[in-house]
Amino acid sequence: MATEGKQIAQNKKARHDFHIEDTYEAGMVLTGTEIKSVRNRRVNLKDSFARVSQGEVWLHNLHISPYEQGNRYNHDPVRTRKLLLHRKQINQLIGMTQQKGYTLVPLKIYIKNGVAKVLIGLGKGKKKHDKREDLKRKDAKREIQRAFKDQQLGR
DSSP states (O other): OOOOSEEEEEOHHHHHHEEEEEEEEEEEOOOHHHHHHHHTTOEEOTTOEEEEETTEEEEESOEEOOOTTOGGGOOOTTOOEEEEOOHHHHHHHHHHHTSTTEEEEEEEEEEETTEEEEEEEEEEEOOHHHHHHHHHHHHHHHHHHHHHHHHHHTO
């Protein structure tokens, strides 16, 4: 799924810990001070996850820092936030997350057409040996790129 727009935050650990099988773009229901903090890049996706409950998708543990000029109207930094998806997408997610091992992981937050969006991935947890294999593959690819670069420079 193409994500044109200004990237705010990315969950780099998600692709290391999960096999991402499908991605969905969702809007977020935010308050005024939250969107101002998001635009200031004061967001942390590290331990966040999404969950389907009562026919709606909710984002948990997303930390949006309080807005500095927000005074008494500031928000709770880790409150549960509603995600906006089409009914057909929500029904697909309900079906997939009921299967064993599937979870919804936020991959990145970005601003698209002035609206805050989150890219959530349907992922299945990786085992320890899968993570090691991915690291080996990544290191081998890096070595090949380095050797190719050195060969082109004539070293």
